[in-house]
Amino acid sequence: MGSQEVSTVDWQGKHVTVAGLGVSGIPAARALHRRGAVVTVVNDGDDDRSRAQAAELEAHGITVRLGDGATLPPSTELVVTAPGWQPDKPLFLAAAEAGVPVWGDVELAWRLRGTDGRPAAPWLAVTGTNGKTTTVRMLASILEAAGLRTAAVGNIGVSLLDAVLDEEGYDVLAVELSSYQLHWAPSLRAHSAAVLNLAPDHLDWHGSMEAYAADKGRVYEGNTVACVYNAADPATEDLVRGADVVEGCRAIGFTLGAPGPSQLGVVDDILVDRAFVPDRQKQAQELAEVADVNPPAPHNIANALAAAALARAFGVAPAAVRDGLRAFRQDAHRIEHVADLDSVAYVDDSKATNTHAAEASLAAYDSIVWIAGGLAKGATFDALVAGAAERLRGVVLMGADRALIREALERHAPKVPVVDLDRTDTGAMSEAVARAAELAGPGDTVLLAPACASMDMFVNYNKRGEAFAEAVRARADESA
Incomplete structure (x- = not known):
């Protein structure tokens, strides 16, 4: 059955160790606990942030062991790991010696798909050293244009576990996968998959370029329809040649030049398909114009071709490829660089309306003046502040529930300068930007990542x- 096959596991009473708190470990622990597993979470860290996360899990009856991520708990039958944990950690060596399997968050999601009566959506998977997120989001846009219920998942967008457990179900998922995730996903079998490119990366984790490439190549294992590769990067085609795929699965290349048979490419500023046509020796199908790709830079055209190849492998019509590419835009207010003023970067992540999103945003920068606050919606901020404390150079608070963040800063970052704006009018943003500029120095990032909803202001x-972008541009105009 290939990508439609569903794996069933009886979780009731199964002793599962989840390795690592964080964006993958916490939802994994909760999902397993809800299915009756006996869950123990182990974590190397024992800081304020970890203790806050542990308290939330323990309130639901999940055991958490902080400060000891090396020892395999007794009776463990399965380890589910966060993707970043290196394979040579003592915990995994102990698991191997005891014959205990190790899964990653992607493997767990793959095993849980199609359970509880939900449909098992096929996966269109994307990996590569660069361009994964853009390609997956382009692919999701194309699939949506075709009228399919889909989501961009994996390292981006909707949580992969949330997607496979969604009550309504999806027609197909566009899945971004890192080399870490692929390493720990032995039974993943995508409908179709693409490796965009290969360059040395994460070699400290994988140990060698060969091991890194091998983990990337896992995305092709068991593909049923298409293995999409980059014709300009022979290493990606080599991975296709080495893959064990379902009989009839095809190798599909993409190129910025004129395509040969079984390829997608560019002719006279037109994106064309010579792979999914009745006679690929003599026919070519127009998909879109280069001008439909935004921005039409070469690397982005390559991303669009890879996305189009996966969509066409799933049977999407040419018009939907065009419409999806035209509709695609980088998310506004999501890690959006607004300007550089006096060697300070100003970044708009207003979409970070909760602590989870703000955590990811704060982790992206080394030296931050943070603009935060709004409606907390019952959230607590201790774990968020504790995790970001070392990177904070200053904080500007505004909004109705700013006191909750201020109190967390007092507990976990008492030496960080804090400006508390006692106002909730929309004009407060201009003052917030001005005060943040006073706190920032060369090399800093002024980051709007409120960790709160916006409706108070x-x-x-x-x-x-x-409002943030307008305030920043106004300062730029003043200094021009």
Whole structure:
């Protein structure tokens, strides 16, 4: 059955060790606990952030062991690991010696798909050293244009576990996969998959370029329809040649030049398909114009061709490829660089309306003046602040529930300068930007990542982000 096959596991009473707190470990622990597994979470860290996360899990009856991620708990029958944990960690060596399997978050999601009566959506998977996120989001846009219920998942967008457990179900998922995730996903079998490119990366984790490439190549294992490779990067085609795929699965190349048979490429500023046509020796199908790709830079055209190849492998019509590419835009107010002023970067992440999103945003920069606050919606901020404390150079708070963040800063980052704006009018954003500029120095990033909803001051997060960008541009105009 290939990508439609569903794996069933009886979780009731199964002793599962989840390795690592964080964006993958916490939802994995909760999902397993809900299915009756006996879950123990182990974590190397024992800091304020970890203790706050542990307390939330323990309140649901999940055991958490902090400060000891090396020892395999007794009776463990399965280890589910966060993707970043290196394979040579003592925990995994102990698991191997005891004959205990190790799964990653992707493997767990793959095993849980199609359970509880939900349909098992096929996966269109994308990996590579660069361009994964853009390609997956382009692919999702194309699939949506074709009228399919889909989501961009994996390292981006909707949580992969949330997607496979969604009650309504999806027609197909566009899945971004890192080399870490692929390493720990032995039974993943995608409908079709693409490796965009290969360059040395994460070699400290994988140990060698060969091991890194091999883990990337896992995305092709068991593909049923198409293995998409980059004709300009022979290493990606080599991975296709070495893959064990379902009989009839095809190798499909993409190129910025004129395509040969079984390829997608570019002719006279037109994206064309010579792979999914009745006679690929003599026919070519127009998909879109280069001008439909935004921005039409070469690397982005390559991303569009890879996305188009996966969509066409799933049977999407040419018009939907065109419409999906035309509709695609980078997310506004999501890690959006607004300007550089006096060697300080100003970044709008107004879409970070909760602590989870803000955590990812704060982790992206080394030296931050943070603009935060709004409606907390019952959230607590200790774990978020504790995790970011070392990177904070200053904080500007505004909004109705700013005191909750201020109190967390007092507990976990008492030496960080804090400006508390006692106002909730929309004009507060201009003052917030001005005060943040006073706190920032060369090399810093002024980051709007509120960790709160916007409705106390703005109609939505878009308006909040626009107010931030307008305030930054006004400062730029003043200094011009």
